[in-house]
Amino acid sequence: MSRPLWKESAAAISARVRAGEITAVEAMDAGWDGPASLWEHDVHAVVHTDREARHAAAEAAPARGLLAGVPVLVKDNLCTVDYPTTCCSRILAGYHAPYDATVVRRLREAGAVIVGKGNMDEFAMGSSTEFSCYGPTRNPWDLSRVPGGSSGGPAAAVAYGLVPVALGSDTGGSVRQPAAFCGVYGLKPTYGRLSRYGLVAFGSSLDQVGIFARHAGDVATTFAALAGWDEYDATSRPAPAPDVSNWDAGVTGLRFGWPANLWANGVDGAIVDALERSANALERAGGTRVPMEFLPGEYAVAAYYLVATAEASSNLARFDGVRYGLRSSDATDVRSLYVRSRSEGFGPEVRRRILLGTYALSSGYYDAYYLQAQRARTRIRREYARAFESCDFLLLPAAPTLPFRVGEKVDDPLAMYLSDVFTIGANLAGTPGLSVPVGVTPEGLPTAVQLLGPQDGEGALLRAARAIEVNGDVARLPREHEVEASWPGKR
Amino acid sequence: MAWEAVIGLECHIQLRTRTKMFCECEVVFGDEANSHVCPTCLGLPGALPRLNAGAIRMALRLGLALGCDIRHESQFARKNYFYPDMPKNYQITQYDRPLFEHGTLPVVVEGEAREFALTRIHCEEDAGKSFHPERTGDRSRSRVEFNRAGTPLLELVTEPVLRSPADCAAFLVTLRRLVRALGISDADMEKGQLRCDANVSLRPEGASLLGVKTELKNLNSIKGVERGVAAEIERQRRALDSGERIVQATLLYDADHDKLAIMRTKEQAHDYRYFPDPDLPLLVVSEAELEQARASLPELPWRRVQRFVAQYGLPPYDAAVLGDSRELADYYEECAAGLDPKFVANWLMTEALRAVNERAWDVARWTAQVPAARMADFLGRVARKELPGPLAKQFIGWLADEAGGVDELLARHGVSVKGTAEDLRPIVKAVLDENPGPVAQYLAGKTVTMGFLVGQVMKKSGGQAVPTLAQQLLIEEMAARS
Ligand SMILES: [Zn+2]
Numbered sequence: 001m002s003r004p005l006w007k008e009s010a011a012a013i014s015a016r017v018r019a020g021e022i023t024a025v026e027a028m029d030a031g032w033d034g035p036a037s038l039w040e041h042d043v044h045a046v047v048h049t050d051r052e053a054r055h056a057a058a059e060a061a062p063a064r065g066l067l068a069g070v071p072v073l074v075k076d077n078l079c080t081v082d083y084p085t086t087c088c089s090r091i092l093a094g095y096h097a098p099y100d101a102t103v104v105r106r107l108r109e110a111g112a113v114i115v116g117k118g119n120m121d122e123f124a125m126g127s128s129t130e131f132s133c134y135g136p137t138r139n140p141w142d143l144s145r146v147p148g149g150s151s152g153g154p155a156a157a158v159a160y161g162l163v164p165v166a167l168g169s170d171t172g173g174s175v176r177q178p179a180a181f182c183g184v185y186g187l188k189p190t191y192g193r194l195s196r197y198g199l200v201a202f203g204s205s206l207d208q209v210g211i212f213a214r215h216a217g218d219v220a221t222t223f224a225a226l227a228g229w230d231e232y233d234a235t236s237r238p239a240p241a242p243d244v245s246n247w248d249a250g251v252t253g254l255r256f257g258w259p260a261n262l263w264a265n266g267v268d269g270a271i272v273d274a275l276e277r278s279a280n281a282l283e284r285a286g287g288t289r290v291p292m293e294f295l296p297g298e299y300a301v302a303a304y305y306l307v308a309t310a311e312a313s314s315n316l317a318r319f320d321g322v323r324y325g326l327r328s329s330d331a332t333d334v335r336s337l338y339v340r341s342r343s344e345g346f347g348p349e350v351r352r353r354i355l356l357g358t359y360a361l362s363s364g365y366y367d368a369y370y371l372q373a374q375r376a377r378t379r380i381r382r383e384y385a386r387a388f389e390s391c392d393f394l395l396l397p398a399a400p401t402l403p404f405r406v407g408e409k410v411d412d413p414l415a416m417y418l419s420d421v422f423t424i425g426a427n428l429a430g431t432p433g434l435s436v437p438v439g440v441t442p443e444g445l446p447t448a449v450q451l452l453g454p455q456d457g458e459g460a461l462l463r464a465a466r467a468i469e470v471n472g473d474v475a476r477l478p479r480e481h482e483v484e485a486s487w488p489g490k491r
Numbered sequence: 492m493a494w495e496a497v498i499g500l501e502c503h504i505q506l507r508t509r510t511k512m513f514c515e516c517e518v519v520f521g522d523e524a525n526s527h528v529c530p531t532c533l534g535l536p537g538a539l540p541r542l543n544a545g546a547i548r549m550a551l552r553l554g555l556a557l558g559c560d561i562r563h564e565s566q567f568a569r570k571n572y573f574y575p576d577m578p579k580n581y582q583i584t585q586y587d588r589p590l591f592e593h594g595t596l597p598v599v600v601e602g603e604a605r606e607f608a609l610t611r612i613h614c615e616e617d618a619g620k621s622f623h624p625e626r627t628g629d630r631s632r633s634r635v636e637f638n639r640a641g642t643p644l645l646e647l648v649t650e651p652v653l654r655s656p657a658d659c660a661a662f663l664v665t666l667r668r669l670v671r672a673l674g675i676s677d678a679d680m681e682k683g684q685l686r687c688d689a690n691v692s693l694r695p696e697g698a699s700l701l702g703v704k705t706e707l708k709n710l711n712s713i714k715g716v717e718r719g720v721a722a723e724i725e726r727q728r729r730a731l732d733s734g735e736r737i738v739q740a741t742l743l744y745d746a747d748h749d750k751l752a753i754m755r756t757k758e759q760a761h762d763y764r765y766f767p768d769p770d771l772p773l774l775v776v777s778e779a780e781l782e783q784a785r786a787s788l789p790e791l792p793w794r795r796v797q798r799f800v801a802q803y804g805l806p807p808y809d810a811a812v813l814g815d816s817r818e819l820a821d822y823y824e825e826c827a828a829g830l831d832p833k834f835v836a837n838w839l840m841t842e843a844l845r846a847v848n849e850r851a852w853d854v855a856r857w858t859a860q861v862p863a864a865r866m867a868d869f870l871g872r873v874a875r876k877e878l879p880g881p882l883a884k885q886f887i888g889w890l891a892d893e894a895g896g897v898d899e900l901l902a903r904h905g906v907s908v909k910g911t912a913e914d915l916r917p918i919v920k921a922v923l924d925e926n927p928g929p930v931a932q933y934l935a936g937k938t939v940t941m942g943f944l945v946g947q948v949m950k951k952s953g954g955q956a957v958p959t960l961a962q963q964l965l966i967e968e969m970a971a972r973s
Contacts, residue, residue, distance in 0.1 A: 079537045092536065099530055101537060200536040205769035234541050234771050311769055314569050317580035318534045322635065334633070338573055361571070361764035370766060 005030035010070040010164040010218040014111065017069030024058040024069035024113050031071055032115070036161035042143050045157035047076055047134045048083040049116025057082060058113045065111030066225045072107055073157045073166040076117040077124055078209070079198040080104050083114070087200050088132035089122045091319045091326045091345025101198020102230045103167060103209050110225035118166060119153030122347045123316065124174055124202045126150050127416050128409065131349045136406060139181060141445055145403040148178030151210070155182040158212040159446075165222050166212040170433075171202045172304055173398075173423025175210030176450055179435035180398035183446025185219045185465060187211045188423075190455045191430035192237040195230035201315040203308035204235075206427040216465040219434070220247035223458060239456075247462035252286030254460055256451075257391035259294030262422070267400045274438040274447040278468050279395060285467040290391045296383050296425040299376045304424040305417060306360045306373035313357030319345060352413065377428045384429040388454040393461055397422050398435045398450035426452055434461040436468050493696040494731060496724045497704075498653035499610075500662060500716075503686040504645045504676045505617065506549045511641035512616040513540030513583060518643075520682075524636045532641035534578030539770050546643035547774065549675040550590060550614055551784035553645060556673060556791055559594030559612060561781065567614075567771040571764040576619035576635045584615035584646070586765040590774065596649075596669070597793045599811065600661040607662055608650040614774075617642040651690065651701060656717040656724070663687060663713045668792045672817045680712050687716050691723045693731060702727075703737040708754065709744050719744035722751055795820055803832035812840055819854045825863035830874055838870055842887045850891065861890045869897050876912075876960050912964060915948070915956055919964040922947040923972070934973055941965065 005013070005027060016022045031037070032054070040046060061069060074080065077087045079097035086092040104114060121131040129137040129152025137152040139145040140160035147156040151168025155178035158166045168175040170188035179186020187210055194209040201207060209226070213219045227241035258279060263272050279289055321327035321341030328340030346354070360369040387394060399419055409416045426433040434451045441447060449468075451461045510517055514531035530538035554561050568586035591612040598605050619640035624631035647666070653659055667685060670676040678685040692704035707723055710716040722744070727737055739757040744750075790798070792814055799810035799820075813823045813836060827835040843866070847857045869890060873883045889900045922944060923930055933940040941962060948961040 077537075085536065087536070095536070097530075097535065097537065099535075197539050198537040201770075203769075232541060233539050235539075235769070310766060314571050314581050314764070314766070317571060317573065318536070318578065320573065320575075320580055322575050323533060323578065324535070334575055358764065361766055363762045363764070366764075366766070 004034070006034040006036050006161050008164065009215045010067060010213060011215070011221060013164060014066065014068040014070050014221075017063050017111070020063065022069070024061045024063070024071075024111075025055060027069045028054060028058045028071040028113055028115055031162045034161075039140055039160040040162065042138060043140050043147075043156050043160060044135060044137050045119055045147075045153040045160070045162065046073065046116045047088060047119045047132070047153065048086070050083075053082045054113070054115050057108075057115070061108070061113045062111050065109065066221050067107065067165070068111035070112045070165055071115045071163045072112045073115055073118045073154050073163045074101075074104060074107075075120050075124075075151050075154050075166075075168045077120060077169055077200040077202075078104055078117075078167060079200070080114055080117065083117050085117070085200070086133075087123045088120050088134055089319075089345065089347065089350065090133045091321075091341070092324075093133075093326055095325050097198070099198065101209075102195035102232060103226050104198060106226050106228075107167075112165070112225075115163060117153075118151065118157060118168070120168075121150035121152070121174075122350050123200070123312070124150040124169055124171055124207075125312070125349050125353050127173070127177060127419050128404070128406075129153060129178070130406065130410050131347055133347060138406065139403050141183060141440075142403065142443075145405050145445070146181065146408075148181030148399070148403065150174040150178075151186075151212070152178045152182075154212050155179050155184060155186065158182070158184045158214055164214060165218055168210045168212060169199055169202070170208050170210040170423075170427065171206045171308060172427050173420045175212065176423050176426075176433050176435040177399045177420065179212055180437070180448030180450070181403040181446070183437040183440065183448065184435075185211075185213050185216055185437065186398075186435040187219050187223060187458070187461070188426060188433045189223065189227065189458055190237065190432045191427075192233075192235050193241060193432075193456075193458070194226050195233040195236050197230055197232035201311070203311040203427075204315060205311060206304075206308055208427070216436075216462055216469050217247055219465070220244040220462045223462075237456075242456045242459045244459050244462050246459065247466050249463055250285055251282055251460075251464050251467045253288075254282075254286075254393070254464065255288045255290045255391040256282055256464065257294065257387055257394040258289045258291045259387075259394060259396060260291065261293050261295070262396055263400075267397055268402055270402060270441045270445075270447050271397050271400070271449075275395060275397065275449050278436065278438050278449045281468045282395070282464060285470070287464065287467065292387065292390065294383075294387055294394065294396075296380055296387075300380055300425055300428060301417060301421055303373040303376035303380065304420070304428055305356070306369050307377060307428070309353045309357030310360045310370050310373075311357070313354045313361065316346075316350070316354055321345070349413070380425060381429045384425065384431055384452075385454070388457070393451050393453040393457060393464060396450050396452065398448045399423070402441065402445045402447065422450060431455055432458050432461060434458075434465055436465045438468065492732070494693040494728050495696045495698070496654055496720075497651045497692050497694060497701055498655075498659060498720060499651040499690040499704075500647075500649045500653065500659060501688040501690070502647045502663070502666060504553075504647065504666075504670055504678060505684040506546050506643040506645065507674075507676050507684075508543055508545045508549065508643050510543055510545070512543050512546055512614070512643040513641055516641065519638065522638060524634070525638065527638045528640070532578060533637055534580075540583060540768075542771060542774065543643060546614065547590075547776070548780070548784060548787075549643075549673075550612070550645055551776065551781060552673045552675055552788055553647075553670065554591040554594070554612060555781070555785055555788060556669060557591075557594035557596055557609060557612070559591035559609065561776060562588060562590055562592070563776050564588070564773045565590040565613075565776075566773055567768040568765045569768045572761050574618065574621075575633065576621045576637070576640070578619065578637060578640050582616060582618065583768055583771070585613035589613035590776070596662065596665060598658075598661045598665045599807075600655075600658055602807075605658070605661075607658075608652050610648040610650050612645055612647045615644050615646055616640070617644050651692070651704075656721040659687075659689060659720050660713050660717045663716060665793070667713075668815055672789055672792045674789075680715075683711070686711065689716060689720050689723075691720060691727065692737070693724065693727045703739050705737065705739065706741045707744055707751070708741060710746075712746070715744065715746045718746065718749060719751070722749060726751060789817065792817070792820075799823075803827065803836070805833065805836050809836050809840060812844075816854060818858060822854070822858050822863055822866075826867045826870060828867070830867065830870055834874055835870055838873070842884060846887050846891050857891070865890065865896065872897060876957060878957065882957075912960065915952065915960060915964055916968075918948055918951045918956070919961065919968050922951060923965070923968055930969060934969065
């Protein structure tokens, strides 16, 4: 007997849609009208959707392609013609993009159905999805906890079974950290591998579209459907994308770096445990552990926040109330139009980062801050390259802690920034990273590890993730049995 | 005290590419507002710039023509400031790693050959346009228009090496001629295709340090630059002479009233927070691209002018006039092929250009109406004295205003010409034989008699003789007989 449709992988759904056994509408409604829908009320993963648009998209989707009939939720900072694109900010309230982001277009071309927009921290600035103008998303494993961020909505939606695949964006860990908190896979590809055209920019030199799924193979398939050069993104990689079709080929002969010095202090015991179990799984599958010392730039967090906020201060300048989005109704001249629209439109965290970035770029401070950060970045990039000389990928935590409680860090920006310590390196270095779920703690919280690879190393990361998936704990839906017990089965 | 003016110019040259600098919208002016826009040039969320390679090819021609140092890896930067017609509230430009540095523009100022040193030339995008507030009731509104937003510009900055308003005017005329010859810009200042700001300071004559400078904006014609700079030099001279200090400031020049107004002082200067644009990779110029650009260079205007002097023996002034535009220079060379180049130069400069001016035409209109082949046919006949001089001048008008070849025009206007000396000589001899009296008078010094004799030749030829030729033959024959 096959699994209920809403628990199925993207691979299984698309195979059945291509075979004509089910339609895209059925595949989508299995999530939206099925047991998972009970969760949405509490979790609040979705900010824009409507039944008519969803059904129109499902009916228009071709019954062929790598992702035929697969329902996909995309983060609210990816432009879509059929739903608003607001970055969960008041300043873009009601904004409809006149074009699809390249990754959205490629999803549709691969047969996928865009079912709506996922919640996020405003303009992707945050690590908990608490800074959304639509209210927070909660962790489906424990509603008192955050799902991580900034792509908390898409991560949570995949975790509780609304969709098998979702897209987020990762500027400093915004895909990998919520994936870890929600117990799903989260891939941040090599910088430039997935087009940024239509991704509302935060830190342009760090931003990368990322993929959430419950199965390593679904990550690989979605990556294959989206990767590739885009003439509309001058920073996209012109070389062909790495072939990830061998994601199930095992890890025999692969060496993984084991920088245990990184979790000697300040990392939750459950995560250290997950690292050990993952390493054992990789070794059982034929991988080789390469113990190493690795200190990827002590100034990485500082460098990251200077580069990201500097670029953001310029990227977000276009939200001024002149051409689109919120325009303050009581502006008296151009200057007050800017000041009022931006003050009313941006939330506190976004304002904080714009100010920080503006300061970092100011005349007289540029050399000490922005330029210095770029130098640190160059060094970090070199340190990563050196680490990959002795291994094919690194195994390390995705986040230092288990999901924290809603409100716990919201008033302590520095503590929130420090929770990105393991993820920002890959953004600074432009290298790929993958969060891999590794079971659940006795308290019912998901644990995860992170795999980091060299540029274009996505193949090895997916093979390793698959090895951990097979050998260790396979990801499962949160409290799926309870959900099914409470579902009256009215379909 | 005697003061010396020190002037540097910042020129913006609008490239005549088909599409914009960072998107595929067509560059079109005068169309409906906001009809040539896309997510990129409107600065919509998520849109990204992609470089127009054609604009860079054009830029390379200018850099090569001016002998600039070419940076093989230059960088785009963001210049951040808020303005309603700036879609992203930053401008993509180049900052500390521009495409070109150094180089010189050779300019003839009042007959003297000079070389003006350049600091840099870089690529950037233009802004849109704002329209002044319109009042409706108690509200005032401004409109913004983005068809121009994203149009490719080159910004050229000179060293502070110009010394007078005349230097500025000559510099701009030469630059305009160059970019037109290179085919990279129409450079019409009235249309904003060539824009110029001037930095002006004064220092005691002979001093080497620079004085406090002011920046003049809104100079939208070559005359405007000349007058604005002259006004600012005068203002600074008066201030310095009366012991005042010059305040670093940006001034607007009002050409209609010949007045300067302070726009902002140094304290109000922007902090543009330049930083490398993370959306655009380094702009890499390969040897092959450079080679291609070099091969596409036409003969440079000042080289052509030099060649006109050397090859055709034209006076420098004539060479400069005819070399002013590629169009006129090409036309001249086509017309002059096989004829006396000085003779052709004279006719083009006096008669043809006068006809152009009288009709308020431009050279293009003239060359379309009187193609070089038609003009050369006409000039050849004049040179061979097959058309009488006064008639020839009238003929220029017919060429300009009517269709048809030279013979067709003669027939249409009922003019037939006894062209050659061989045709006329027997008639001249007969007139001399028949009028011994007037001939004697002429030879005795009564030169007015010539008019009578020419009249007789005209009469005998049935009005078909060329009077100048008749006169020339009469003189020759009388000289032969006396
Ligand atoms: Zn455009």
